[in-house]
Amino acid sequence: MDKKVTVIGAGNVGATAAQRLAEKQLCDVVLVDIVEGVPQGKALDLVEAAAIEKHDSQLTGTNGYDDTADSDIVIITAGIPRKPGMSRDDLISTNAGIVRNVTQEVASRSPEAIIIIVSNPLDAMCHVAYDTCGFPKQRVIGMAGVLDSARFRAFISMELNVSVENTHAFVLGGHGDTMVPLPRYSTVAGIPITELLAKDRIDALVDRTRNGGAEIVGLLKTGSAYYAPASAAVEMAESILKDKKKILPCAAYLQGEYGIQDLFIGVPVKLGAAGAEEIIEITLTEEEQQALKKSADSVQELKDLLKTLK
Numbered sequence: 001m002d003k004k005v006t007v008i009g010a011g012n013v014g015a016t017a018a019q020r021l022a023e024k025q026l027c028d029v030v031l032v033d034i035v036e037g038v039p040q041g042k043a044l045d046l047v048e049a050a051a052i053e054k055h056d057s058q059l060t061g062t063n064g065y066d067d068t069a070d071s072d073i074v075i076i077t078a079g080i081p082r083k084p085g086m087s088r089d090d091l092i093s094t095n096a097g098i099v100r101n102v103t104q105e106v107a108s109r110s111p112e113a114i115i116i117i118v119s120n121p122l123d124a125m126c127h128v129a130y131d132t133c134g135f136p137k138q139r140v141i142g143m144a145g146v147l148d149s150a151r152f153r154a155f156i157s158m159e160l161n162v163s164v165e166n167t168h169a170f171v172l173g174g175h176g177d178t179m180v181p182l183p184r185y186s187t188v189a190g191i192p193i194t195e196l197l198a199k200d201r202i203d204a205l206v207d208r209t210r211n212g213g214a215e216i217v218g219l220l221k222t223g224s225a226y227y228a229p230a231s232a233a234v235e236m237a238e239s240i241l242k243d244k245k246k247i248l249p250c251a252a253y254l255q256g257e258y259g260i261q262d263l264f265i266g267v268p269v270k271l272g273a274a275g276a277e278e279i280i281e282i283t284l285t286e287e288e289q290q291a292l293k294k295s296a297d298s299v300q301e302l303k304d305l306l307k308t309l310k
């Protein structure tokens with residue numbers, strides 16, 4: 001394959017992302033983890049599935065970084081996931097150290113790469129990676145909104161008993177309790193859901209979306225969601241690798257857009273070969289603006305907290 005993607009963290013999200021990247025024939029994949037044997041074992045297992053899944057992607061598992069050199073994209077999933085009762089923010093001190101360390105390793109070997117952050121707390125981890133790698137802002141992007149809007153779409157489709165393919169959903173803000181789903185921009189076959197559902201039903205779906213991660217953590221008990229997070233990261237990678245220029249909700253570094261300064265937060269982003277090629281600004285109602293401001297304030301708090309952890 002002429003493209004190469006490194007996935008850091010061969011746990012649930014990382015290994016699933018590696019599988020999807022390979023099976024979609026998007027690229028060769030290098031899977032890195034600190035635990036000896038795990039990335040090698042999972043990569044080999046995926047290689048052995050290739051004949052049946054019919055793909056020619058090469059998969060390499062390693063505990064080092066030499067094989068990651070000259071990656072087009074690096075997806076960082078390394079870190080610890082949530083346990084029941086934990087918020088994403090509880091992970092900050094452990095995951096900040098891990099993300100800083102792995103970003104240093106990959107940035108020096110793949111200076112032209114685009115980094116997609118998956119580790120939580122997402123928006124704060126984007127700051128850690130951005131500050132560490134020194135890459136332009138277009139090349140550090142966080143995966144959150146694609147996952148949150150996929151969850152919203154799933155719930156809309158269940159509620160209305162329509163194909164999920166007919167749904168479209170719009171989510172802004174940080175990846176946390178303050179995320180801002182936008183019902184008036186969320187549609188079924190182009191029809192805003194505000195035309196199809198009563199307000200209390202929409203509020204219930206929005207609530208379930210906000211708590212979508214916690215709902216899965218509560219069920220799994222020993223980890224957090226990974227099928228949908230991996231799908232979301234791979235959709236972003238595909239848009240970049242194929243220069244599709246899809247507009248997807250991603251955490252991007254804002255410098256004045258939406259009135260927000262120097263902060264990673266979820267907004268609609270055009271994803272192409274250069275990374276976050278454009279941030280799309282839409283007009284928000286007063287209420288939506290307030291909700292986004294509240295979300296930005298909570299990301300800012302985590303950003304400030306990061307300074308005390310260094």
Ligand code: APR
Nearest residue numbers: 009010011012013014033034077078079080081118119120
């Ligand atoms: N370098 C490389 N890999 C590491 C490092 C490190 N410094 N530290 C931890 N890891 C690896 C772990 O060994 C583990 O295999 O990261 C992997 C994480 O996998 P899981 O524990 O299965 O967690 P996962 O569900 O994949 O979630 C990873 O993504 O969605 C977020 O909140 C989630 O922050 C978490 C991350």
